[in-house]
Amino acid sequence: MTYHLTKAKVITRQRLSRVLGFPPSRLSSRTVRLFGASALAMPVAWITLGIADHSQITILTWVFSPGFLLSIHIPFGPAGFLEVLARVAFTALLINFVYYATLIYAGLTWVSRYY
Numbered sequence: 538m539t540y541h542l543t544k545a546k547v548i549t550r551q552r553l554s555r556v557l558g559f560p561p562s563r564l565s566s567r568t569v570r571l572f573g574a575s576a577l578a579m580p581v582a583w584i585t586l587g588i589a590d591h592s593q594i595t596i597l598t599w600v601f602s603p604g605f606l607l608s609i610h611i612p613f614g615p616a617g618f619l620e621v622l623a624r625v626a627f628t629a630l631l632i633n634f635v636y637y638a639t640l641i642y643a644g645l646t647w648v649s650r651y652y
Contacts, residue, residue: 570645578638585637586629604632 555561562569582604589602599606608628613621 582633604629
C-alpha cells in the first residue's frame, strides 16, 4: 500500500530493509529478538548494578536490580576481599543480565505481535 504526499515523496508501509534493497534476512524473528534483547540487556544491567550499588537498599532495589541483593547473600567461602568482591559483582551482573534480557525479550515479543 502506497501513500502519495507529493510527486517527490512517497511513503510506503514496507520494511525499511526492503525499501533500501537489502536481501531478506535468513534469521527468524525470534532469533533477531533474542540478539536484540541480549544487546540491550548488558548496558541496562551495568547501569542498574551501578545505581543499586550506590543507593540505599529499598524495595525498588529488588525490582530494578535483583542480582545485587541476591549476590550479597550467596556465601563464597574464604577468600581475599577483592576476590569476593569480584565474585559478587560478576554474579550480580549475570543475574541482572538474565533478568533484563528476559524482560526486554518479552517486551519485544509483545510489540512485534501487536504492532
